[in-house]
Every structure is written in structure tokens, then in C-alpha cells.
Amino acid sequence: MIQVPQVATIAGIDSSGGAGVNADLKTFHQERVYAASIITGVTAQNTLGVQGIQPIDTQIIAQQFQAVFEDLEIKAVKTGALFDAERVEAVVAGLKRYPVYHLVVDPVMVAKGGATLLEPLAIQKVKTSLFPLAELITPNLAEAETLLGRQLTQSETIEAAALELQAMGPKNVLIKGGHFAGTEVSDVLLTADGDFHWYTSPRIDTVRTHGTGDTLAAYITAKLAQGQALTTIMPQAKAFMQAAIGESIAVGHGHGPLNHWVAG
Numbered sequence: 001m002i003q004v005p006q007v008a009t010i011a012g013i014d015s016s017g018g019a020g021v022n023a024d025l026k027t028f029h030q031e032r033v034y035a036a037s038i039i040t041g042v043t044a045q046n047t048l049g050v051q052g053i054q055p056i057d058t059q060i061i062a063q064q065f066q067a068v069f070e071d072l073e074i075k076a077v078k079t080g081a082l083f084d085a086e087r088v089e090a091v092v093a094g095l096k097r098y099p100v101y102h103l104v105v106d107p108v109m110v111a112k113g114g115a116t117l118l119e120p121l122a123i124q125k126v127k128t129s130l131f132p133l134a135e136l137i138t139p140n141l142a143e144a145e146t147l148l149g150r151q152l153t154q155s156e157t158i159e160a161a162a163l164e165l166q167a168m169g170p171k172n173v174l175i176k177g178g179h180f181a182g183t184e185v186s187d188v189l190l191t192a193d194g195d196f197h198w199y200t201s202p203r204i205d206t207v208r209t210h211g212t213g214d215t216l217a218a219y220i221t222a223k224l225a226q227g228q229a230l231t232t233i234m235p236q237a238k239a240f241m242q243a244a245i246g247e248s249i250a251v252g253h254g255h256g257p258l259n260h261w262v263a264g
């Protein structure tokens with residue numbers, strides 16, 4: 001029998017297949033890890049926006065945790081859209097019952113079209129209960145601003161922000177720069193030993209970025225499950241993102257999905 005690293009995503013479904021669990025599973029498959037999924041909610045969504053959200057009952061979230069963790073050998077976990085405080089509590093309870101070292105928390109708050117994927121009341125719970133369990137958190141610029149309650153502009157401010165976020169408990173912090181204006185995109189990784197690593201690439205001029213954050217976090221989760229270090233993973237992750245965004249596929253009429261078939 002072939003041994004394969006096993007991971008789990010804890011996130012919402014995107015009916016159009018571009019973001020959330022759908023993006024995670026495509027990335028995991030492409031990177032050759034076996035993936036389970038614990039669903040937190042269902043969205044009626046396409047590349048033009050989110051039309052409806054149905055969070056999943058917390059009891060079935062708990063049952064999914066039990067079903068997955070009492071059978072599979074889960075090496076790494078990624079969380080995505082958690083929707084509200086009740087769902088955050090259910091996920092934190094599951095992660096405390098079945099702890100994993102490689103926990104990547106993508107604090108998804110708002111979809112590209114503007115729909116809320118995490119109620120404001122749940123943000124405090126994410127900070128105090130979920131972040132301390134994480135090996136890595138991956139906020140985008142807007143999420144980092146919301147988490148800290150202030151605007152970020154200069155690189156020094158972003159490094160200070162990463163330190164403040166690290167003080168909330170996660171071992172490592174990645175602030176993603178997809179939302180910065182300019183001809184380049186820069187992500188900054190603050191590692192557990194206090195070092196900053198900047199990753200800069202040319203900005204691809206496109207609106208076809210549905211699921212970028214999910215894809216990046218899933219890629220990192222896959223590589224952590226395969227035993228790689230974050231600083232080794234990041235340059236590969238950026239190259240994968242560049243190709244997956246750049247070699248775009250013609251799907252939908254708005255913020256189109258990425259091309260997960262690109263070599264990773």
C-alpha cells in the first residue's frame with residue numbers, strides 16, 4: 001500500500017467551485033496529499049458574488065471531526081470560512097479534542113465580491129481561541145487591519161502588525177499583499193524565531209483571483225504535511241500562485257477561479 005500524507009480542511013463550500021473547500025481540495029489533490037473535509041457552511045456563490053449562506057449545524061460539525069479524526073491520520077489542518085461565533089466555537093472544540101501541530105488558520109472574513117463570511121462578533125473569538133492553536137495564520141491586508149483595528153500602509157507598519165498578530169498566539173504569521181496597490185505584490189512571513197521574510201512578485205493585472213487566499217493556505221498546508229519548513233515552502237507557494245493566477249481559465253463572468261492544474 002502507498003502511504004500518503006493526510007490533511008483536513010475545515011471550511012465552507014463555494015457552489016461555483018472556485019474558493020473555500022473546493023479550492024482547497026483541488027490544491028491538495030494537485031500537491032499529492034489526501035484530503036478530508038469538515039464543512040462549516042454552504043454558500044450559493046459564483047464568480048459574481050455570494051447570493052446565500054447556510055451555516056452547518058454545530059452538532060454535525062462535531063460529528064465530522066469525530067468521523068475524520070477517529071479514522072484518518074491527519075497530519076495538517078487548514079481552516080477557512082467559519083461564518084459566526086457558534087461555528088468558531090464548534091471548530092475550536094474539535095481542534096482541542098483532536099489537536100494537530102500543523103494548523104493553518106486562514107481568517108477568511110469577506111469574499112472578493114464583498115459578502116461577509118465571518119460575523120464581526122466572531123472575530124474576537126477567532127483571535128482569543130483559534131489563533132493560539134495555530135502554527136500559521138494567513139490574513140490578507142484587509143483582515144490584518146480588521147484584526148488590529150487600524151490601517152496598515154508602510155512595510156515597517158506591516159512588520160509591526162505581524163508582531164502584534166503573533167502576540168495573539170500563532171507561532172508564525174503571513175500577511176498577504178494581494179490587496180496592496182502597485183505593480184508588485186508582497187507577502188511578509190514572520191517566523192517563530194522573529195525573522196521577517198518578504199516575498200515579492202509582479203502583480204498580474206487580472207480580476208480572476210477567486211480563491212487566491214484559500215489556494216495559498218492549502219498549498220502551504222499540503223507542504224507542511226509533507227514535512228517541509230515554512231521558509232522552504234514560501235518561494236514554491238508564490239511560484240504556484242503566480243502560475244495559477246497567470247495561466248487563467250475561462251470560467252464565469254466575474255472574479256474567475258484559478259488554474260489549479262499548473263505544475264506545483
Ligand SMILES: Nc1ncnc2c1ncn2[C@@H]1O[C@H](COP(=O)(O)OP(=O)(O)O)[C@@H](O)[C@H]1O
Nearest residue numbers: 140176177178179185202203204212213216241
Ligand atoms: N494580482 C495578483 N498577482 C500576483 N499575485 C497575487 C495577485 N493577487 C493575489 N496574489 C497572491 O495570492 C496570494 C493570496 O493573496 P490575497 O489575494 O491577498 O489573499 P485573499 O484571497 O485572502 O484576499 C498571495 O500570495 C498574493 O501575493
Ligand SMILES: Cc1ncc(COP(=O)(O)O)c(N)n1
Nearest residue numbers: 012019020111211212213214
Ligand atoms: C466558501 C468560501 N470560502 C472562502 C472564500 C474566500 O475566497 P477568496 O480566497 O477569493 O477571498 C469564499 N469566497 N467562499
